[in-house]
Amino acid sequence: MNYEFSTLKKRDNLWIVTLNRPERMNALHAPAHLELEKIFNDFQEDSNAWVAIITGAGEKAFSAGNDLKYQAEGKRPLERNPSGFAGITSRFDLHKPVIAAVNGVAMGGGFEIALACDIIIASENANFALPEPKVGLAALAGGIHRLPRQIGMKRAMGMMLTGRVVSAFEGKELGFVNEVVDQKYLLDKSIEWAEMIMECSPVSIRTTKEVAYSGLNYASIDEAMSQKYEAIKSLVTSEDFIEGPLAFSEKRKPKWKGK
Numbered sequence: 001m002n003y004e005f006s007t008l009k010k011r012d013n014l015w016i017v018t019l020n021r022p023e024r025m026n027a028l029h030a031p032a033h034l035e036l037e038k039i040f041n042d043f044q045e046d047s048n049a050w051v052a053i054i055t056g057a058g059e060k061a062f063s064a065g066n067d068l069k070y071q072a073e074g075k076r077p078l079e080r081n082p083s084g085f086a087g088i089t090s091r092f093d094l095h096k097p098v099i100a101a102v103n104g105v106a107m108g109g110g111f112e113i114a115l116a117c118d119i120i121i122a123s124e125n126a127n128f129a130l131p132e133p134k135v136g137l138a139a140l141a142g143g144i145h146r147l148p149r150q151i152g153m154k155r156a157m158g159m160m161l162t163g164r165v166v167s168a169f170e171g172k173e174l175g176f177v178n179e180v181v182d183q184k185y186l187l188d189k190s191i192e193w194a195e196m197i198m199e200c201s202p203v204s205i206r207t208t209k210e211v212a213y214s215g216l217n218y219a220s221i222d223e224a225m226s227q228k229y230e231a232i233k234s235l236v237t238s239e240d241f242i243e244g245p246l247a248f249s250e251k252r253k254p255k256w257k258g259k
Contacts, residue, residue, distance in 0.1 A: 037087030065108030202258035
């Protein structure tokens with residue numbers, strides 16, 4: 001299927017989603033949100049889709065966030081999708097891993113997309129900020145909540161209350177960036193991370209993600225570990241649960257089925 005504001009490439013079990021509005025620094029408007037919502041709906045439902053990478057077209061921007069110019073032109077207003085900004089920031093039941101390959105600017109909603117991903121690989125020219133207060137807005141697509149949970153409240157407030165721009169290298173020091181690479185290697189490095197994930201059982205990966213995030217709802221590790229998680233039940237009754245130890249004993253690579 002062809003998309004107007006994004007592109008989708010499939011490589012076996014990997015989906016590569018590219019925000020494709022470089023003339024607007026990949027800022028998103030209502031039609032783009034709806035398109036991305038469809039893509040991630042399909043990704044979530046496709047049993048052969050194990051990992052996704054999301055990136056931006058061009059060299060200048062991952063995403064400049066909400067397309068304020070589009071709104072200022074008096075066109076169709078920003079609609080609230082159930083799945084959130086870019087079809088991902090409010091998708092709390094997506095247990096498949098998503099990697100953000102951040103090239104250039106990741107501002108406002110663009111940064112919130114990256115924060116909603118599980119891993120962030122950034123190019124050396126990447127910049128991050130939640131500058132919404134500078135234009136009378138707030139980072140309501142999850143940024144206000146995700147950033148403190150990922151780097152701590154004081155560090156997050158240092159960014160959110162000033163709207164200041166943070167480089168890729170500082171982002172790695174703060175803890176929300178996993179790796180910084182030369183821009184020409186950004187996608188290759190992100191694919192490398194995806195391939196490392198795909199060497200593991202898809203069922204184990206989904207269980208790990210779901211239980212890790214669900215555990216944040218509890219005050220103590222003891223309380224988190226004592227919960228009954230449906231994902232763990234699915235894991236121990238899966239074919240992968242049998243295949244993994246069998247492949248290890250037979251000294252061969254596992255043939256994962258993801259179920």
